[in-house]
Amino acid sequence: MTRDRLRIWSGPAAEKEGTPPDGMLVEQVRAGDAVAFELIMRRYNRLLYRLARGILRNESDAEEVVQETYLRAYAKLAEFKGPQGFRAWLCRIVVNEALGRRRRGGQVISLEDHAAGTSGPHGSDPVETMRTQQPDPERQASSSELRKMLEGAVDSLSDDFRAVFVLRAVEGLSVAETAEALGLRPETVKTRFHRARANLQRHLTGRIGSNLPSLFEFGGARCDRIVSTVLGRLDL
Numbered sequence: 284m285t286r287d288r289l290r291i292w293s294g295p296a297a298e299k300e301g302t303p304p305d306g307m308l309v310e311q312v313r314a315g316d317a318v319a320f321e322l323i324m325r326r327y328n329r330l331l332y333r334l335a336r337g338i339l340r341n342e343s344d345a346e347e348v349v350q351e352t353y354l355r356a357y358a359k360l361a362e363f364k365g366p367q368g369f370r371a372w373l374c375r376i377v378v379n380e381a382l383g384r385r386r387r388g389g390q391v392i393s394l395e396d397h398a399a400g401t402s403g404p405h406g407s408d409p410v411e412t413m414r415t416q417q418p419d420p421e422r423q424a425s426s427s428e429l430r431k432m433l434e435g436a437v438d439s440l441s442d443d444f445r446a447v448f449v450l451r452a453v454e455g456l457s458v459a460e461t462a463e464a465l466g467l468r469p470e471t472v473k474t475r476f477h478r479a480r481a482n483l484q485r486h487l488t489g490r491i492g493s494n495l496p497s498l499f500e501f502g503g504a505r506c507d508r509i510v511s512t513v514l515g516r517l518d519l
Contacts, residue, residue: 306366313360317519324353324510327370329501330454331377332509334464336499337449338381340438346509348380353513355380374464378446385442433498436486444479451476453498 303311303322311319331352336345355376356363363372440448450461451472458476462469 304366305369309360309363309365309369312357317514317517320353320357320517320519321510321514324513325506327373328506328509330370331373332501332505333449333453333499334374334377334446335381337437337445337453338378338442339384340445344384345381346505348377348384349509350512350516351380352376353509354516357513357517368463371460371463374450375466378465430498430500433487436483437498439486440479440482444475444482447472447475448479448483449499452480 303319305323305326308319308323312323328349331349332345335348335352336342339345339348352373356373363369437445437448437453446465447461447467450456450464451458456464458469458472461467461476462472465472467475
């Protein structure tokens with residue numbers, strides 16, 4: 284695999300049309316292809332970072348968790364059965380790494396339902412339906428501030444709800460995909476997502492429109508830094 288082809292195939296989409304599937308990349312990595320592993324990292328960096336960030340609420344900690352996830356995944360690649368389910372396999376490693384970091388920090392975290400979760404009022408859901416009425420120039424000028432407000436609102440969610448919300452609303456995974464990634468039942472995913480949106484209604488006073496995809500921004504510099512650090516630590 285060449286670097287030119289790697290640049291063409293890199294991006295946030297898990298498997299773009301015409302790109303090698305995860306199973307093929309895993310086999311190439313097992314055969315010693317370092318470029319194939321770099322493509323895997325660039326394919327899943329944003330997803331894994333956002334998931335870790337949703338659990339830890341700290342950017343630097345989330346970045347370190349993603350790096351440790353790749354190191355652990357590389358060492359345990361022989362344990363992946365495949366060929367399907369590689370994304371969920373990586374997500375579960377991220378969750379375990381993030382929860383372990385939280386426990387080592389003295390903070391208790393679980394992935395069980397919070398009994399105190401409540402539903403919001405009936406009617407339209409601002410997370411899905413509200414649109415900004417600001418003129419475009421004003422919306423662009425306040426984009427950064429709005430993103431920070433949204434990130435703060437998401438950070439206020441309980442740990443269980445936040446991970447589900449990030450995968451469903453921010454990354455756009457389906458109920459089934461989220462359930463597989465977090466090892467939950469689909470019914471649990473639906474309940475937590477509903478409660479997360481209801482809880483956000485109590486924190487959000489502005490209109491968010493289409494700004495959700497900008498949450499926990501994942502830029503090229505962060506992507507390159509994670510890839511470079513992991514490859515360096517693996518001496519590839």
